[in-house]
Each structure stands twice: as structure tokens, then as C-alpha cells.
Amino acid sequence: MRILSKRQLKELVLYSPQHISRLEKAGQFPKRVQLGPNRVGWIEDEVLDRLQSRLDEREST
Numbered sequence: 001m002r003i004l005s006k007r008q009l010k011e012l013v014l015y016s017p018q019h020i021s022r023l024e025k026a027g028q029f030p031k032r033v034q035l036g037p038n039r040v041g042w043i044e045d046e047v048l049d050r051l052q053s054r055l056d057e058r059e060s061t
Contacts, residue, residue: 003033003041012047 006017013020023029030046 002044003035004044004047005041009042009047013051 004012009020010017015023020029024031030042030050032040032042035041
């Protein structure tokens with residue numbers, strides 16, 4: 001399992017931190033993992049699964 005930093009996540013999904021936060025709150029993006037008092041990360045497999053599901057939705061239309 002690999003944990004993505006904010007920088008790595010932004011490079012992967014190209015969303016702003018504010019948009020990622022909105023998607024998380026709406027249940028449309030994997031939730032962050034609190035790694036320490038001032039550090040968060042995202043599980044790479046969950047993020048990649050989310051991206052794949054978006055691609056699958058696009059192809060089915």
C-alpha cells in the first residue's frame with residue numbers, strides 16, 4: 001500500500017485542494033488519512049480506483 005502526499009495527489013488528479021475537499025465531503029472521492037497532527041495522505045489504490053470508475057463511466061455513455 002502506498003500513501004500519496006498532497007503534491008502527489010494533485011499531480012495525479014489535477015484538482016485543486018479545495019475541490020478535492022468538496023468531493024471528499026460529498027462522498028465522491030476517497031477520504032484522506034490523518035498521518036500526524038499536520039500531515040494527511042490518500043491511499044493510492046483508492047484514488048486509482050476512483051479514476052478508473054470515472055473512465056468507465058465515460059466509456060459507457
